[in-house]
Amino acid sequence: MYLQQQDKAEQYYNAFRDQKAVIERMPEVVQRQFREETKKYFDLD
Incomplete structure (x- = not known):
């Protein structure tokens, strides 16, 4: 059970990190x- 939750948390973190990288490449106005x-x-914030 714990490992499954850790796995899910890791997936969310990775998705968030990837998305952040994509956002940072966008123009300032879009950001x-x-x-x-x-x-x-x-x-x-």
Whole structure:
């Protein structure tokens, strides 16, 4: 059970990291727009 959860956490982390890399390659305007949208769903700074 613990290993399954750890695996899932790792998958989420990797997906998040990959997505972050993609976002960082986008133009600044798109990045800002993306952050604005994300703030609506998550309370991220």
